[in-house]
Amino acid sequence: MLEKLQKAPIDPILGLTELFQRDPNQQKINLSVGVYKDNLNNTPIFNAVKKAERIILEKEKTKTYLPISGLPEFCEKTQRLVLGENCKICEEERVGTVQTVGGTSALRIFADFLRNNFGHKRIWIPDPTWENHAKIFQMAGHEVTTYPYYDSLTQSLNWYSLKLTAEKIPSGDVMLLHGCCHNPTGLDLDKSQWEEISNILNRKGILPLVDFAYQGLGDGLEEDAIGIRIMANNVPELFICYSFSKNFGLYNERCGALLTIGENKEFVQKALSQIKVVIRTNYSNPPSHGAQIINTILSDEVLKIEWLEELNRMCQRIKDMRCLLVEKLKEKDLNKDFTHILKQKGMFSYTGLSKEQVKRLREEFSIYIVESGRINVAGITTQNIDRLVDAIIKVI
Numbered sequence: 001m002l003e004k005l006q007k008a009p010i011d012p013i014l015g016l017t018e019l020f021q022r023d024p025n026q027q028k029i030n031l032s033v034g035v036y037k038d039n040l041n042n043t044p045i046f047n048a049v050k051k052a053e054r055i056i057l058e059k060e061k062t063k064t065y066l067p068i069s070g071l072p073e074f075c076e077k078t079q080r081l082v083l084g085e086n087c088k089i090c091e092e093e094r095v096g097t098v099q100t101v102g103g104t105s106a107l108r109i110f111a112d113f114l115r116n117n118f119g120h121k122r123i124w125i126p127d128p129t130w131e132n133h134a135k136i137f138q139m140a141g142h143e144v145t146t147y148p149y150y151d152s153l154t155q156s157l158n159w160y161s162l163k164l165t166a167e168k169i170p171s172g173d174v175m176l177l178h179g180c181c182h183n184p185t186g187l188d189l190d191k192s193q194w195e196e197i198s199n200i201l202n203r204k205g206i207l208p209l210v211d212f213a214y215q216g217l218g219d220g221l222e223e224d225a226i227g228i229r230i231m232a233n234n235v236p237e238l239f240i241c242y243s244f245s246k247n248f249g250l251y252n253e254r255c256g257a258l259l260t261i262g263e264n265k266e267f268v269q270k271a272l273s274q275i276k277v278v279i280r281t282n283y284s285n286p287p288s289h290g291a292q293i294i295n296t297i298l299s300d301e302v303l304k305i306e307w308l309e310e311l312n313r314m315c316q317r318i319k320d321m322r323c324l325l326v327e328k329l330k331e332k333d334l335n336k337d338f339t340h341i342l343k344q345k346g347m348f349s350y351t352g353l354s355k356e357q358v359k360r361l362r363e364e365f366s367i368y369i370v371e372s373g374r375i376n377v378a379g380i381t382t383q384n385i386d387r388l389v390d391a392i393i394k395v396i
């Protein structure tokens, strides 16, 4: 049977790290996967996380299964983190949350829940978007189509076309938006654009799905949630896929959440019961460690402050590297302008480098960048930046 198989292409993001690891060049640089690096090129564990783990080690009394929907206290805390401490939707019990295996499984659970209960749908994703989005929904049997997001001529958000397309999306379709720090462009909607898009979706009966994987890596924890909160208050139904990989540095703990907002408690409970069926028939119930860490940190004022300070320092280093990259490219007095990079937020920078230039960077300089030209700014250090800038200059 297996001889009939076709070999699948390597993953456009994680596959690059496999290639990177096999590259013998001592000077190699990996700017592909969205993982934070400090200036020594390590991905450290947050101190707050280490402290929480010590508490858990002491206190944990059992390894029995978590409920299908995960650790209840974690789900409650996640809702408050996303929707705010004084959230009316939470008080009215119009939101229900399940713990998921990272942000990716939140997306896949949503996709399976949708197909199981409402059949094959059309999902509108931004062009460009995270490489995995289209495949997740296609694998679940949905049709995927794109809406314009980025204007490569002006290197800015294509708000006009985005809005125009949203107006044409048929009722009952699903529109995926990024909560903040859009991956890969780093360009987000502003407050009034969130208001406008949520009004369009509400008026037209389009179901919003927000992928929220970078809270706290843009303008701040509360600031980054402004768009989602506007959406939550303006539409009757909303799904949110959340990841704790970046803002708690818990990549390999695979900890995320799927939030369901509905018109009333009864509808939400019905949806949760169906979401639990999807989880039970997939991985039964989630692993506990990541959720316990988050719950421990968010339950303890001192640990919470320490975590926030670490998150802010991480953010600041990314911002510093972004500025330094543009500064160093500017010093070279090129014909090409890179100042658009300064307007982008979060972990990534959409450089404008072409596929061919990205290929040359990899083959000639062992610098690994996603084919779209997306750079993980967090992978730049004061040690590798000059080599990176020199290589960019050689390929453009």
Ligand code: LMR
Pocket: 013, 014, 032, 033, 034, 035, 130, 132, 183
């Ligand atoms: C990325 O976009 O690099 C990250 O979200 C990691 C991943 O799973 O692709």
